[in-house]
Amino acid sequence: MAVHVARDVDDATRAVAVDERAELIAGGTDLMVEINFGRRRPGALVAIDRVQELRGISRSGRVRVGAGVTYTQLLADDAGSAALREASRSVGSPQIRNAGTIGGNIATSSPAGDALPVLAALEATIVVRSVRGERRVPFAEWMTGPKRNGRARDEIIVAAEWESAGPKQTFMKVGTRNAMVIAVASLALVVDASRRRVGVALGSCGPTILRADRAQSFAAGVLDELGWERQAAPTETACAEFGALVASAARPIDDVRGTAAYRSHVLSVMAARALARVAVLG
Amino acid sequence: MNDVRLRVNGVARQTAVPDHESLLTTLRERLGLPGSKNACEQGECGSCSVLMDSELVCSCLVLTAGADGRAIETVESLGADGVLHPVQQAFVDAGAVQCGFCTPGLIVAAYALLRENPEPSDLEVREALSGNLCRCTGYGTILAAVQRASRAMYRR
Numbered sequence: 411m412a413v414h415v416a417r418d419v420d421d422a423t424r425a426v427a428v429d430e431r432a433e434l435i436a437g438g439t440d441l442m443v444e445i446n447f448g449r450r451r452p453g454a455l456v457a458i459d460r461v462q463e464l465r466g467i468s469r470s471g472r473v474r475v476g477a478g479v480t481y482t483q484l485l486a487d488d489a490g491s492a493a494l495r496e497a498s499r500s501v502g503s504p505q506i507r508n509a510g511t512i513g514g515n516i517a518t519s520s521p522a523g524d525a526l527p528v529l530a531a532l533e534a535t536i537v538v539r540s541v542r543g544e545r546r547v548p549f550a551e552w553m554t555g556p557k558r559n560g561r562a563r564d565e566i567i568v569a570a571e572w573e574s575a576g577p578k579q580t581f582m583k584v585g586t587r588n589a590m591v592i593a594v595a596s597l598a599l600v601v602d603a604s605r606r607r608v609g610v611a612l613g614s615c616g617p618t619i620l621r622a623d624r625a626q627s628f629a630a631g632v633l634d635e636l637g638w639e640r641q642a643a644p645t646e647t648a649c650a651e652f653g654a655l656v657a658s659a660a661r662p663i664d665d666v667r668g669t670a671a672y673r674s675h676v677l678s679v680m681a682a683r684a685l686a687r688v689a690v691l692g
Numbered sequence: 693m694n695d696v697r698l699r700v701n702g703v704a705r706q707t708a709v710p711d712h713e714s715l716l717t718t719l720r721e722r723l724g725l726p727g728s729k730n731a732c733e734q735g736e737c738g739s740c741s742v743l744m745d746s747e748l749v750c751s752c753l754v755l756t757a758g759a760d761g762r763a764i765e766t767v768e769s770l771g772a773d774g775v776l777h778p779v780q781q782a783f784v785d786a787g788a789v790q791c792g793f794c795t796p797g798l799i800v801a802a803y804a805l806l807r808e809n810p811e812p813s814d815l816e817v818r819e820a821l822s823g824n825l826c827r828c829t830g831y832g833t834i835l836a837a838v839q840r841a842s843r844a845m846y847r848r
Binding site: 412413415435437438439442443445446447451452454455457459482502503504505506508509588589590 | 753
């Protein structure tokens with residue numbers, strides 16, 4: 411086996427188990443770039459892009475999105491998460507959205523992965539499978555560093571799951587243009603009114619996707635006063651305070667895409683707008 | 693080497709490819725179809741755009757050996773016997789071709805758009821072509837060409 415086209419997940423997990431050189435390829439939007447530029451030469455490849463059981467979205471109770479679901483699919487069927495739909499639309503271009511998968515984002519674990527702040531804010535669980543069995547990892551424990559995660563070499567990401575969080579959620583991203591851009595900074599805000607929970611997660615502002623715990627507590631306090639289920643706008647002062655708390659959770663660096671100072675500033679602006687936006691959704 | 697069967701522009705093709713070869717290389721170097729252009733090899737420019745099982749993709753990001761059994765449509769499938777496809781004719785008529793390097797990818801992307809959305813708004817055209825770079829035209833004539841093709845194809 412040099413290149414194996416997997417029929418189903420069992421076939422794929424066996425293929426990566428028997429050949430320790432094997433790497434997985436789904437949409438190819440990350441790995442093929444590495445291959446084309448000679449930065450990686452996998453000794454064997456297992457193609458999982460046509461594994462149907464990875465391509466489903468189900469909403470019976472918990473939401474479950476198969477790892478092979480593309481961003482184009484997520485635009486047609488947003489899996490009940492408006493924030494995930496917004497993030498999906500900001501990914502690459504039509505060509506990239508037709509090929510790239512949510513599982514690829516989870517596997518690559520770039521701090522700039524557009525779907526990842528949304529999964530973090532939804533407190534999603536990542537489901538991985540190998541010939542040794544199935545394992546479920548909370549997203550908070552998934553990423554261990556930039557492009558590093560807890561996936562063992564023989565494990566296949568099969569799905570992401572979360573409890574549906576309702577309509578009060580959004581995703582924001584800043585870059586040099588709308589298409590084909592790696593986020594300079596991104597933010598997902600999820601207000602789960604039925605569970606009285608606020609999730610805030612930041613992309614491209616640290617070595618992993620970061621949560622803004624103090625900002626979450628502050629927003630929960632604002633919503634306690636406003637009413638979680640109501641569509642009522644917080645004061646500008648409250649939004650600005652929330653923005654400042656979100657920015658203080660970042661651990662940004664200067665790089666080719668932007669400075670740390672700009673990232674902190676843009677986070678405070680995005681966060682204030684995000685809170686004002688989601689509070690009136692219903 | 694991997695033995696691969698593809699349906700390319702309606703014709704069954706069979707070829708042997710190395711493990712890491714992209715579909716773009718296979719089309720250009722093995723199957724005699726140089727219409728898809730090789731520029732960035734990282735999915736940024738769209739000049740290698742093709743339809744794979746009817747979906748618009750960058751052929752540089754498709755692993756050929758993993759695409760066994762797929763149906764591919766390239767720019768060469770548009771127009772026949774010296775007759776341009778309406779999208780191609782619209783690009784000529786609108787002056788949307790300058791150096792021409794990005795043109796095949798844009799033609800395929802525009803064709804894919806108009807098949808799904810016969811009468812796109814200007815914003816829909818911009819979003820649909822957002823994965824294709826042109827460094828000559830400034831895009832104005834390209835947007836005009838897509839609207840011209842829409843009118844020609846659907847007589848609105």
